[in-house]
Amino acid sequence: MAYSTRSMDERARAKDLLKQLGMSERRQQIYGEGIDLADEAQLMEASDGLETALAGAPAALAAVERILKRQNRSLDDREHATTPELLAMDVSAPSAEVNERSVPAERVALLVELAELERKANRPDAALAALTRAAADAPNDSRVLAPLADLYFATGRLDDAAPIYDRLAEDAKAARRMKDVARFRQRQGGILEARGDRSGALAAYEEALRVNPTDVTTMSGLGRLYFAIEDWEKARRIFQSLVLQNVDVDTGVTKAEVYWALGKIHLKLGQPPKARSMFQRGLEIEPHNSKLKEALSSLQ
Numbered sequence: 212m213a214y215s216t217r218s219m220d221e222r223a224r225a226k227d228l229l230k231q232l233g234m235s236e237r238r239q240q241i242y243g244e245g246i247d248l249a250d251e252a253q254l255m256e257a258s259d260g261l262e263t264a265l266a267g268a269p270a271a272l273a274a275v276e277r278i279l280k281r282q283n284r285s286l287d288d289r290e291h292a293t294t295p296e297l298l299a300m301d302v303s304a305p306s307a308e309v310n311e312r313s314v315p316a317e318r319v320a321l322l323v324e325l326a327e328l329e330r331k332a333n334r335p336d337a338a339l340a341a342l343t344r345a346a347a348d349a350p351n352d353s354r355v356l357a358p359l360a361d362l363y364f365a366t367g368r369l370d371d372a373a374p375i376y377d378r379l380a381e382d383a384k385a386a387r388r389m390k391d392v393a394r395f396r397q398r399q400g401g402i403l404e405a406r407g408d409r410s411g412a413l414a415a416y417e418e419a420l421r422v423n424p425t426d427v428t429t430m431s432g433l434g435r436l437y438f439a440i441e442d443w444e445k446a447r448r449i450f451q452s453l454v455l456q457n458v459d460v461d462t463g464v465t466k467a468e469v470y471w472a473l474g475k476i477h478l479k480l481g482q483p484p485k486a487r488s489m490f491q492r493g494l495e496i497e498p499h500n501s502k503l504k505e506a507l508s509s510l511q
Contacts, residue, residue, distance in 0.1 A: 222247065315348045315349070316349075318345075318348060319345045319348045319349045319354075319355060322341045322344055322345035322348075322355075323341070323342070323345055323354055323355060323358065325341045326338040326339075326341035326342045326358060326362075327358065329341060330362065335362060335365070338362055339359075339362055339366075342355060342358060342359040342362060343359070345359075346359060353379060353382065353383075353391075356375050356378070356379055357379060357395075359375060360372045360375035360376050360379065360395075360398070361398075363375070364376075364398055364401075364402070369402045369405060369406065372398070372402060373399060373402045373403070376395045376396075376398050376399040376402070377395075377399055379391070379395045380392050380395035380396050380399065380418075383395060389422045389423075390422070390423070392419070392422050393418075393420075393423035393426060393429070394419075396415045396416070396422070397415070397416065397419040397423075397426060397428055397429045397432070399415040400412045400413075400415035400416035400432050401428075401432060403415055404416075404432060404435070404436065409440060412432070412436060413433070413436050416432045416433045416436065417433065420433060425456065427453065427456050427457070427458050427462040427463075427464075428462045428463055430449055430452060430453050430456070431453065431458070431462055431463040431464040432463065433449050434446055434449040434450050434453065434464070434469075434472065435463075435464075437449060438472060438475075438476070441479070443479045443480055444480075446472070446476050447473065447476045447477075447480070450469050450472050450473045450476065451473065453469045454466075454469055454470070454473070465497075466493075466496050467493045467494075467496045467497040467500050467503060468493075468502075469493075470489045470490065470492050470493030470496070470503070471489070471490065471493050471500070471502050471503050471506060473486075473489040474486040474488075474489035474490040474493070474503075475506065477489060483510060486506075486510065487510050490503050490506045490507040490510070491507065494507065
């Protein structure tokens with residue numbers, strides 16, 4: 212097929228945009244074939260659509276869905292599937308299904324990729340649908356199970372997430388992937404803590420901490436539990452370690468709360484001067500913290 216200079220420039224622009232989007236080689240190949248078959252008007256529309264996707268528009272998801280749908284079309288069919296069609300902006304359209312005749316391994320990879328795009332676009336139901344289908348093809352694949360468990364966790368489906376995290380942790384331990392063991396046990400600990408299973412949560416958190424002794428989320432979970440069961444010495448060690456870490460509300464505790472907890476622990480251990488010091492240091496960070504003010508006033 213002969214191309215004009217302008218057409219060649221527009222094709223090059225479109226393919227450069229594909230690379231900037233960070234697509235997999237397989238997806239770049241599929242898009243590229245559509246670009247090669249498009250005329251000049253279609254190319255300009257395609258490039259505009261790619262630029263919109265590059266800017267973060269969720270339309271990119273619709274494009275992926277349409278790409279997946281045409282995986283096993285014949286060459287004649289593909290010649291009639293224009294790139295603008297693949298880049299249609301109607302993101303409210305029902306999700307296109309991955310072709311059932313695709314090789315399972317390839318279909319799983321595509322579904323996992325699609326699920327991640329759906330998650331980033333804040334469409335958890337669509338992400339869950341893709342991962343559920345991927346799990347049907349690959350029920351033992353951690354690339355599927357890990358994001359599936361994370362999605363269950365994020366959407367509050369703790370009963371569904373818990374057994375997956377337990378399985379993932381055991382598999383990771385057997386494979387000596389200790390970083391993964393810590394992550395999965397930390398999540399499992401959070402679920403068990405939310406259920407009120409303190410002993411189970413302690414066991415999960417403690418295993419996670421043995422593997423990754425500086426994880427702030429794990430440490431804050433353990434600190435809460437030791438405090439709740441009044442194991443003051445263990446709670447003191449945890450919260451003293453947290454003082455040395457960078458903490459924020461996303462990790463489940465703030466630095467001011469760490470100092471408040473340490474102050475209360477020192478009181479329980481019969482150390483009022485140390486408690487006063489902790490409350491004062493907490494107020495230096497959050498001068499208007501009512502819990503710290505009240506705790507310090509109680510020592511006057």
